[in-house]
Amino acid sequence: xxxxxxxxxxxxxxxxxxxxxxxxxxxxxxxxxxxxxxxxxxxxxxxxxxxxxxxxxxxxxxxxxxxxxxxxxxxxxxxxxxxxxxxxxxxxxxxxxxxxxxxxxxxxxxxxxxxxxxxxxxxxxxxxxxxxxxxxxxxxxxxxxxxxxxxxxxxxxxxxxxxxxxxxxxxxxxxxxxxxxxxxxxxxxxxxxxxxxxxxxxxxxxxxxxxxxxxxxxxxxxxxxxxxxxxxxxxxxxxxxxxxxxxxxxxxxxxxxxxxxxxxxxxxxxxxxxxxxxxxxxxxxxxxxxxxxxxxxxxxxxxxxxxxxxxxxxxxxxxxxxxxxxxxxxxxxxxxxxxxxxxxxxxxxxxxxxxxxxx
Numbered sequence: 001x002x003x004x005x006x007x008x009x010x011x012x013x014x015x016x017x018x019x020x021x022x023x024x025x026x027x028x029x030x031x032x033x034x035x036x037x038x039x040x041x042x043x044x045x046x047x048x049x050x051x052x053x054x055x056x057x058x059x060x061x062x063x064x065x066x067x068x069x070x071x072x073x074x075x076x077x078x079x080x081x082x083x084x085x086x087x088x089x090x091x092x093x094x095x096x097x098x099x100x101x102x103x104x105x106x107x108x109x110x111x112x113x114x115x116x117x118x119x120x121x122x123x124x125x126x127x128x129x130x131x132x133x134x135x136x137x138x139x140x141x142x143x144x145x146x147x148x149x150x151x152x153x154x155x156x157x158x159x160x161x162x163x164x165x166x167x168x169x170x171x172x173x174x175x176x177x178x179x180x181x182x183x184x185x186x187x188x189x190x191x192x193x194x195x196x197x198x199x200x201x202x203x204x205x206x207x208x209x210x211x212x213x214x215x216x217x218x219x220x221x222x223x224x225x226x227x228x229x230x231x232x233x234x235x236x237x238x239x240x241x242x243x244x245x246x247x248x249x250x251x252x253x254x255x256x257x258x259x260x261x262x263x264x265x266x267x268x269x270x271x272x273x274x275x276x277x278x279x280x281x282x283x284x285x286x287x288x289x290x291x292x293x294x295x296x297x298x299x300x301x302x303x304x305x306x307x308x309x310x311x312x313x314x315x316x317x318x319x320x321x322x323x324x325x326x327x328x329x330x331x332x333x334x335x336x337x338x339x340x341x342x343x344x345x346x347x348x349x350x351x352x353x354x355x356x357x358x359x
Contacts, residue, residue, distance in 0.1 A: 033058065034058060035059045035060075035321060036059075036060055036063075036095045036096075037053045037061055037062060037095070038065065038091065038093065038097045038098070038118075039053075039061065039064050039075075039097075039098045039100055040065045040066075040087065040097060040098070040101050040109050041065075041099070041100035041101040042064055042068075043102075044306070045123055046075065046100035047075075047078075047306075048306060048310065048313050049098045049100055049121075049313060050064075050075070050079040051079075051310070051313075052313045052314045052316075053079075053098075054079060054080070055314055056314070056317055056318070056321070058321065059321070060080070061079050061080050062082065062093045062094045063082045063083075063084055063094055064082070064083055064084070064090070065084050065085065065086065065089070066083070067085060068085075069083060069084075072084060072085070088112075095118065096119045096121070096320075096321075097118050097119070097120050097121070098121045098123075099120055099121070099122040100123050103125055103127065103195075103196060103200075104128050104194075106122055106123070106125075106127055106128075107126075107132050107136035107139070109122075110122055110140070110145070111139045114140055114143045114145035114146075115143060119147070119320075119324055120145070120147045120148070121148045121150060121330075122147060122149055122150060122337075123150045124151055124204055124208075124337065124340070125200050125204050125337060125340065125341050125344070126149050126334055126337030126341060127341070128200075130338065130341060133334070133337070133338050136334070140334075146329065146330070147334050148319075148320050148323070148330035148333070149333065149336055149337035150316060150332075151205060151208040151209075151332045151336065151340070152312045153205050153312060154208070154209070154332065155312045155313075155318075155319060156279075156311070156315075157311060157312075158268075158279040158280075159279055159312075160315075162268060162278075163212060163213065166213060166270055170274075170277070171270065171275035171277055172274030172275065173272055174250055174272050175273060176250070176251050176253070176269075176270075176271040177209075177210055177214060177250075177251070177252040177253070177269070178252070178255075178270075179206045179209060179210065179253070179255070179267075179268055180254075180255045180266070180267040181203070181205065181254070181266055182257040182258075182260035182264070182266075183202070183257065183258050183259065183260060184259070184304060185258075185259055186228065186231055186238065186259055187258075189231075192231070197235075197348060198236055198238075198240055198256060198258065199240070199242075199347045199351075200344045200345075202256060202258075203240060203242065203256050203344065203347065207343040208336060208340040210244050210252035210343075211336070211340065211343075214250050214251075214252055215247075216247070217245065217246055217339075217359055218245060218247050218358065218359055219244070219245045219357065219358050220346040220347050220359065221243050221350050221356045221357070222240055222348070222350040222351040223242075223351060224239070224240050224351035225238060225239035225240060225241075226238060228258065228259065231258060237351065238258040238259065239257040239258060240254070240255075240347070241253070241255055241256075242347050242350075244343065262300070263302075264301050264302060264303060265281060266281055266308060267279065267280055281301045282301065282308060283298055283299045283301060284299045284302065286298075342359060346359060
C-alpha cells in the first residue's frame with residue numbers, strides 16, 4: 001500500500017506550533033517541502049478550500065476531481081491543478097485530499113483516499129446519517145487512516161480565543177453557552193432536499209461548537225419553525241431553537257434562522273461561575289458614523305460564511321498540515337463528526353415529535 005510521504009522532515013520548529021496556538025500562520029521558512037493537495041468536488045465550498053491551499057506557503061493544488069470534467073476544468077483554470085473525472089487519477093498525483101463532494105459521497109471518498117494512504121480533510125457532516133458512519137468506520141478499520149472533519153468554526157480567531165480563555169479558567173466553570181447563527185437568506189430550493197435539513201446542514205456547526213465547550217451531550221430538545229411558506233414545502237424548517245444539556249446539567253442554547261435581514265449573524269457567549277465571554281459579529285471595519293440621521297452607524301456584518309469564516313478555513317488547513325508534520329491525529333476527528341451528527345438527528349426527532357431526546 002502506498003503511504004504518506006515522510007513530512008516529518010519539514011523544518012517545523014516549536015515556534016510553528018506556538019504560532020498556530022496564537023493563530024499566527026507559520027512563516028515560509030518553517031517548511032521546505034510542498035504538499036500536493038487534491039480537492040474532490042468543485043462546488044461552492046471547494047472554492048473556499050482552494051483559496052486556502054493557494055494562500056498556504058507549503059501547499060499547492062495538484063488535482064481536482066469532479067464527475068463533470070467541464071466543471072473541474074473551469075475550477076482548475078481559476079486555481080490551478082489538473083482536472084479529472086477519476087478519483088484514482090487524483091490520488092495518483094496528490095499527498096493529501098480535501099473532500100468537498102456532496103455529503104452522501106463523503107464515506108466513499110474518505111475510504112478511497114485512506115486505502116491509498118492519503119490523509120483526508122473532509123467537509124462536514126462526516127456522512128448522511130449514523131448508519132453510514134458505522135459503515136465508514138468498519139471500512140477504515142485496519143487502514144491506519146488519518147481523517148479530520150471540517151468543523152472550521154473551532155479555528156475562527158475570535159471563537160478560538162474565547163475557548164482558550166475558558167480552558168485557562170478565566171471565567172471559572174462553564175454554566176451556559178449561547179450560540180446565535182442566522183443566515184442572510186435561505187439556500188437554493190433544489191439544495192435543501194439533498195442537504196440533510198437544517199440540523200445536519202446548518203446547525204451541525206453549532207452542535208460541534210457546543211460540544212467543544214461542554215463535552216458530550218446527554219439530552220436534546222428542539223423547536224422547529226416554519227415561518228417561510230416556500231421553505232415549508234421542502235419539509236425542512238427555516239428556523240430552530242435547540243437546548244442541549246451535558247451530564248453535569250450545563251447547557252447550550254442555539255438559535256438558528258435561514259433568513260436574517262441584518263445579514264450573517266454569528267455570535268457566541270459563554271457564561272461561567274466567575275464571568276462571561278462574548279464573541280460578536282465581524283464587520284469589514286470598526287468605523288462608526290454619527291450624523292443627524294443616525295448614531296453609531298456601522299458597516300454591515302460580513303455577508304456570508306465565504307467571507308466571514310475565510311480565515312477560519314485557512315487556519316483549519318494549518319492545523320491539518322501541522323498535525324501531519326507532528327505525527328499526531330488532527331482534530332476534529334471522525335468521532336467528533338459522529339457525535340455532532342448524533343445530536344443533529346436527535347434535534348430533528350425532537351422538533352418533529354415535541355419530545356426531549358436522551359442520548
